[in-house]
Amino acid sequence: MVIAVAFLSGCGSEPSPAAKHTPPTAGCRAGEMPRDGGGCIAAGVPADKCGEGFTPDDADGCAAVLPGAPCGPGQMATPSEDACRDVAPCGAGTWGDIPVEASTQYVDASYTGGNADGTPERPWVTIQQGVDAASSGAIVAVAAGSYGPVIVADTPARVWGKCPAEVEIFGGQIALFVTQGGDGAEIRDLAIRGSSGAGLVVTHAEDVVLDRLWIHDTKAPGISVEGDGGAASVTLSRSLIEATRSLGVNVLAAQATIEATVVRGTALDVDQQTARGINVQQSSDSGVRGAVTIHASVVEQNADYGVFVGGSEATLSASVVRGTTNSPAHDGSGIFARNFPDTGEPSELTVLSSLIDGNAGGGIILAASKGTVEDTVIRASLPAADGGFGRGLVAEGDPGTGALAELAVRATLIEESSEFGLAVLDSPATVESCIIRGTAPRVSDGLFGDGFGIHSGLGPASATITGSRIESNARAGVANLHSDVTLGRSRIACNGIDLTAAVHPGMTYTLDDRGGNACGCETEVACKVILADVETPDPLP
Numbered sequence: 420m421v422i423a424v425a426f427l428s429g430c431g432s433e434p435s436p437a438a439k440h441t442p443p444t445a446g447c448r449a450g451e452m453p454r455d456g457g458g459c460i461a462a463g464v465p466a467d468k469c470g471e472g473f474t475p476d477d478a479d480g481c482a483a484v485l486p487g488a489p490c491g492p493g494q495m496a497t498p499s500e501d502a503c504r505d506v507a508p509c510g511a512g513t514w515g516d517i518p519v520e521a522s523t524q525y526v527d528a529s530y531t532g533g534n535a536d537g538t539p540e541r542p543w544v545t546i547q548q549g550v551d552a553a554s555s556g557a558i559v560a561v562a563a564g565s566y567g568p569v570i571v572a573d574t575p576a577r578v579w580g581k582c583p584a585e586v587e588i589f590g591g592q593i594a595l596f597v598t599q600g601g602d603g604a605e606i607r608d609l610a611i612r613g614s615s616g617a618g619l620v621v622t623h624a625e626d627v628v629l630d631r632l633w634i635h636d637t638k639a640p641g642i643s644v645e646g647d648g649g650a651a652s653v654t655l656s657r658s659l660i661e662a663t664r665s666l667g668v669n670v671l672a673a674q675a676t677i678e679a680t681v682v683r684g685t686a687l688d689v690d691q692q693t694a695r696g697i698n699v700q701q702s703s704d705s706g707v708r709g710a711v712t713i714h715a716s717v718v719e720q721n722a723d724y725g726v727f728v729g730g731s732e733a734t735l736s737a738s739v740v741r742g743t744t745n746s747p748a749h750d751g752s753g754i755f756a757r758n759f760p761d762t763g764e765p766s767e768l769t770v771l772s773s774l775i776d777g778n779a780g781g782g783i784i785l786a787a788s789k790g791t792v793e794d795t796v797i798r799a800s801l802p803a804a805d806g807g808f809g810r811g812l813v814a815e816g817d818p819g820t821g822a823l824a825e826l827a828v829r830a831t832l833i834e835e836s837s838e839f840g841l842a843v844l845d846s847p848a849t850v851e852s853c854i855i856r857g858t859a860p861r862v863s864d865g866l867f868g869d870g871f872g873i874h875s876g877l878g879p880a881s882a883t884i885t886g887s888r889i890e891s892n893a894r895a896g897v898a899n900l901h902s903d904v905t906l907g908r909s910r911i912a913c914n915g916i917d918l919t920a921a922v923h924p925g926m927t928y929t930l931d932d933r934g935g936n937a938c939g940c941e942t943e944v945a946c947k948v949i950l951a952d953v954e955t956p957d958p959l960p
Contacts (some may be wrong), residue, residue, distance in 0.1 A: 449937035450910035452886030468794035470737030470772030472498025507631040509582035522557040524549040528564030573600035580609030583633035599623040623649035640666035646673030672707035694722035701730030730759025743778040750803035753778030757786035787817035806863030809837025816845035845878035868893030907933030
């Protein structure tokens with residue numbers, strides 16, 4: 420039997436003993452927050468908070484400026500570019516637009532004159548010869564051609580190709596290896612393909628610059644930055660990593676800054692177990708954490724996970740993560756940040772002014788980790804292969820260790836999810852100035868379809884929701900399952916049931932009314948809690 424219990428005053432019935440009641444707050448309307456200096460701020464992404472390369476979409480969010488159709492092999496576009504392009508232009512002449520310096524070593528695979536000495540008249544015929552002859556910081560200028568594997572060690576050379584369309588390093592277990600003594604090395608304007616292992620590996624080397632690279636069709640990670648046993652750090656910019664296997668970019672116990680880069684089409688490894696666009700991991704041996712900053716980049720069409728963070732730190736800003744697909748190995752998600760199994764250490768994830776769009780399995784999943792999401796659009800999260808999940812944003816504790824997630828989400832639009840727009844399980848969360856709308860039931864069996872769902876199962880869950888709009892969700896706007904929810908200044912509208920709570924035996928819930936809330940569809944009415952025997956959400960697999 421379904422029972423209606425008064426939540427806001429003025430309905431003529433007593434509130435539930437499990438609910439605290441306070442009068443509404445004067446000022447801004449439901450779904451708005453007071454602005455410093457006066458006025459009110461509507462829920463959703465403010466127009467002035469759209470990221471670089473994004474524009475307001477007149478629907479409470481932001482749209483990335485990108486081409487309308489996918490780019491082909493060797494082509495890329497990052498936010499602010501509405502047409503596909505080559506990774507880098509090819510200049511005129513043998514060495515194009517490579518800077519000319521007195522110490523430059525020249526390389527040209529087509530030279531057949533003999534007596535090579537690294538001058539333009541008698542260039543080396545392999546990149547390795549140029550690297551070996553280079554002084555510290557010298558440019559190794561590489562003309563068009565296909566070259567064998569390269570090791571940069573002992574001396575930080577600056578390997579600079581004419582352009583990625585004409586210069587490639589091909590084959591080998593590792594096509595290009597930067598290691599001890601390579602601090603400050605630079606790799607620019609060339610392609611790497613066809614290695615039997617990783618395309619480019621950096622280990623025991625810091626401040627390595629990787630710029631305008633096209634890394635593709637490798638049998639293992641496209642780029643692997645490995646700091647276990649010695650510090651490693653890179654800046655990867657204006658590059659395209661596509662059609663690699665296992666990991667597009669791997670950051671293991673190392674640091675990486677990724678800017679204006681596309682990571683696309685990462686496929687499962689040869690054992691059909693792992694595929695991640697960008698992987699940031701703590702070392703199970705040393706315990707050293709990884710850290711990555713991703714800005715103005717696109718991570719798309721990768722199997723399993725667009726971005727995976729394990730016991731490490733990741734910050735995304737003004738970036739797009741989209742089109743992640745399920746694979747036979749795993750149900751995927753756009754971004755998955757979790758505690759590290761070997762140490763239990765949480766990840767720390769920050770997502771700012773970004774778009775998370777059309778990812779199978781879920782948009783952003785936070786497992787026993789800390790997360791902040793601001794000024795972001797999470798849209799069209801798709802079900803997993805079995806028809807379940809597809810949640811927009813999830814914060815969940817670890818049932819094995821009892822560790823909780825911690826989530827703060829602000830000025831974010833979550834729409835067109837499956838099961839839940841925002842799900843909080845066994846963890847605390849704060850939600851401010853957000854819009855959650857258009858959540859559909861689970862595809863496999865028609866259950867759920869809740870905008871905001873919270874469940875205390877293995878541990879306590881709590882949430883504070885202020886200045887938000889939760890609307891047009893198939894089943895419930897807010898579904899409170901045995902948890903503590905504080906609600907203020909929020910508009911809960913046009914849902915199947917605006918507010919519902921579970922009535923399972925021996926379990927309780929609380930709803931703390933801070934005032935200024937409104938429910939109903941076309942006409943605002945006082946909110947009521949509908950008690951029902953609703954299903955509990957499934958934990959992450």
